[in-house]
Amino acid sequence: MTDTCLCKLISADEIDDIKAALPGPGVIAKLAEFFKVFGDPSRITLLYYLSKRELCVADLASLAGMGQSAVSHQLKILRLSRLVKTRKEGTVVYYSLDDEHIQKLFDVALQHVEEA
């Protein structure tokens, strides 16, 4: 056990304060799950196209250069994360964005990425 460290001289009070303000495990898990959805190039691409206009599955596949099944699987993840919504017209399902925060997230991330 090498877990003894001089810098542990944070006061017990301060430790308690910091730990108390930590979001619960449930919230942390949800945060991670949320970010994980954005952590895939295919989903980023789909979200980008949907940020431009409502699109059906086949067109998304065509635009993104992905197979129909792959798109469908990814759209399910985006649906479960409440990032996109659907509108059905006959056999065609139109997808569109369902979250006004997405563009803001992209902007912040782009800022970081471009600060290379």
Add this chain to the structure above:
Amino acid sequence: MTDTCLCKLISADEIDDIKAALPGPGVIAKLAEFFKVFGDPSRITLLYYLSKRELCVADLASLAGMGQSAVSHQLKILRLSRLVKTRKEGTVVYYSLDDEHIQKLFDVALQHVEEA
């Protein structure tokens, strides 16, 4: 091939416009990599603690309830993503945040998560 869809009646011009505005594959990959870093509960926890104060590896491990090695591995990822920076004092390495956007990202994500 079942990739023929009526809704493909987007004009060729519109398709070109949308595709032209798509960030290049490099940028999309970087965006995904960036978000992926936040897509893990351990890293979220470490970032949270570092948002409170500078901390050494052993204390981070203790606070987060993780092994020293696991923390070190995750800190390396955060370092390579330029999200944290280090300061060495003897054998002790102090970590602290190195990006002013992190809190903003957390805020947006929390908003989404809490809109359940």
Add this chain to the structure above:
DNA sequence: CCCATTCATGAATATGTGTTCATATATTAA
């Protein structure tokens, strides 16, 4: 009613990822 089309879904597979264990590196003290 039968068929074609669009999308969803389950299984299989290949790849990626987080933790642990053991060990190496670096710094300080004796």
Add this chain to the structure above:
DNA sequence: TTAATATATGAACACATATTCATGAATGGG
């Protein structure tokens, strides 16, 4: 130098995940 401590690193393992393939479900046309 030797020993001790803090951190970093590499290999191994277990687990998650993205895609493909095959197929199922739903809708509309003939």
